[in-house]
Amino acid sequence: MNGTTGHTGGTENVTNIESAGSVKRAESAANPGGGGRADGVVVVGAGPTGLLLAGDLAAAGVPVTLVEKRAHGISNLSRAMVVHARTLEQLDARGLADELVAKGEPLSTLRFFGRVSFDLTDLPSRFPHVLVLPQYEVERTLERRAVEAGVRFAYETEVVGLGQDADGVTLDVRGPGGTPGGLRAAYAVGADGLRSGVRQGIGLPFPGRSVIRSLVLADVRFTEPPESLLALNGVGDAFAVVVPFADGYYRVVGWNRAHDVPDSAPLDLDEVKEIVRAALGRDFGMHDARWMSRFHSDERQAPAYRVGRVFLAGDAAHVHSPAGGQGMNTGLQDAANLGWKLIAVLGGRAPDGLLDTYQTERHPVGRQVLRSSGGLIRLAMAKHVWTRAARAAVVALVGHVPALRAEVVGRVTGIGIAYRAPKGAHRLTGRRVPDVALKEGRLHEVLRAGEFVLVAPGGEQPPTGRAVPAHWSSGRRTTVLVRPDGYVAWAADDAAAGEVAAALRTWGAA
Structure with a gap:
């Protein structure tokens, strides 16, 4: 395979990385990548999770290759649109948060089902709000940081096989034009999404199911914007969420029980208007759609986030409904948790066993997010009189019990997430430290x-x-x-x- 190396952080299509990140000619398919002692990390998937992790590793001097199946270029069409407070804190610890806040739309109030509002202004964080910001803006910032830190990128490169031994991981890859090659590193991380080639390579199942079909997305303008800047409502046969972007467009997410069609079915603006009118009472003079898409949402979680020298993060490890906007945020928190541990182990400062704590800390969080987002989407989908009555009771309870409201806000924003401490440890152990x-x-x-x-x-x-x-x-x-x-x-x-x-x-x- 031909490739280029040169300036730090450049594009690299050579696919055999050995000790100290040096680039070598790809070996035959019978022994791709070779064997022996390996250094560095291969991260697969250049979405937000992979970019944050690769940037952290490279900033600490770890040789990193970031493999991405797509050609270079970040799409301006993305489903994720919310950055929560705890994620902004992690980005602040990397000097990136203020830049992103300036590009987005901070919202301090969330409103659900027309009955309960969550005021985030008293959130114990430097970021007492939800930041509405398209995923591609987050990716652009993280990609720039990764390039500056020295991450090597291998675009148009797909993982097609994986093996590991006591000294490292070997990945079989197919590069531009289908050219075969191999990568060798001390550890590999799959951040390559729902259909993760890394997860398949280590033979892990991805149990779960589709929780909702035929969700529609649209970025539109409104002639008469809604009074509540972030609103979700469901009426039994339809629900809709409306979220403002900083550029004058609004993201609409909607669902119509009566129109359960495949993802490939055509979608037009009239269908989006109909859903929004049914769920929110009017369509706000919707016009000028710049993007529309139809998709389904799964709830799945890998049983393990670590198998030997291979790890899973982000959507490769867990996927769930878009309710609560926790998908991208959970993946970024995975990356923040794993990165420093890999740095410590590769630097010889900590034993390999430290990496086991990635599973014990992040797997329960992923399970919790599946439950909370799944519960919210099921409340929105409530159909029968008795299920809608149950939803009203739950919403009323949360609305009137401050402790429950704080619990919900803490989980959704990530501020309330803590890791289990060993028996006898100080009461603060495992807890998030505010920006004191x-x-x-x-x-x-x-x-x-x-x-x-x-x-x-x-x-x-x-x-x-x-x-x-x-x-x-x-x-x-x-x-x-x-x-x-x-x-x-x-x-x-x-x-x-x-x-x-x-x-x-x-x-x-x-």
């Missing part, structure tokens, strides 16, 4: 180094090892070791120097 003010600046600014951050009481100078030292701006006495993904690895009240040093060694930050 430190003497050295905001926490998310300090996290931009990509390292652990050790936050200690003011005036104390405990051992920090590789961790970035920081201090509370308040009189707090708790010492907290913050992971690169912004969760608490370890904490102690009035910690002794020996305790801190032991925690640093345990987490590979000594």
Whole structure:
């Protein structure tokens, strides 16, 4: 296979990556990629999940090749349109959030079924809103970062087989023009979507089913925009969601029980108008559709996110209904969780067993998202009198019980997600750390180094090892070791120097 290498972050169609990311001629199909010790990571899939992960790895000096089946170029047509607060916090820790917020439409109120509104202005985050922003804008920003960090891209390249041994992973690929080749790396990550070639290569099933058929999408203009800027309503035989973009267009997602047709069936603006009128009472003078599409939605989750040296992330690991706008966000959180762990293990600072925590932490989150988004879509699809009555009761309960409202908002925005802590650990262990003010600046600014951050009481100078030292701006006495993904690895009240040093060694930050 012919290919090009040269400037850092360039396009690479050569498909045999060996030690230290060097490029070699592809070997025969009988032994693609060869064997022996391998370094670096191959990430498959250049969507948001793959781009964030590859950028994190390359920024830390890990050789990365990002394989993408499509030709180079990011489509301006995408289904994902919402960036939640916790994802914006992760992007802020990479210096990207403010740029994206400026391009999107922040919304502080969500309204469901005409009965309950969620006010996000008191969300304990620097981003007390939902950001409406097309997926392609997120991808463009993450791709630029990945290129600048030195990620090597292999476009028009598809994984067609996979094998692994004690020293690395070998991927059989088909490049431009169908040319066969091979990739060799220490680890591989499949972020290649619903029909993941990586998941198939490791023989994992993807159990689940289609939860709803014939959803329609349209980006349109309105003559008379709705008063509620993000609204969802269902009336038994139809539901619709209307979301504004910053450029004057609105994204409409709708469904009509009576028109259950294949994804390939034609779609016109009159059908979209009919659905919106049925669900929301009027069509708002809808006109000038720039894009329309029909699709179905599955609920599926892989039983394992790790098999040996191969990992799954994003839609390759879990897919679910679009309700709540959690798909892209969950994938980006997968990437943030896995990236620093691969960096620590490849750098010899942590044992391979650290990578098992990716499964134990992220698989339950994926299962939770399937349940919450599935529950919301089923509420929207409620048909019979008794199921609509049950929906009204649920909505009323959430609307009147503050603790339930906070729970719902925490799950949907990601702010309330925490990882299970070991028995006997400090109460903060596994929890997200807000963007607290430190003497050295905001926490998310300090996290931009990509390292652990050790936050200690003011005036104390405990051992920090590789961790970035920081201090509370308040009189707090708790010492907290913050992971690169912004969760608490370890904490102690009035910690002794020996305790801190032991925690640093345990987490590979000594």
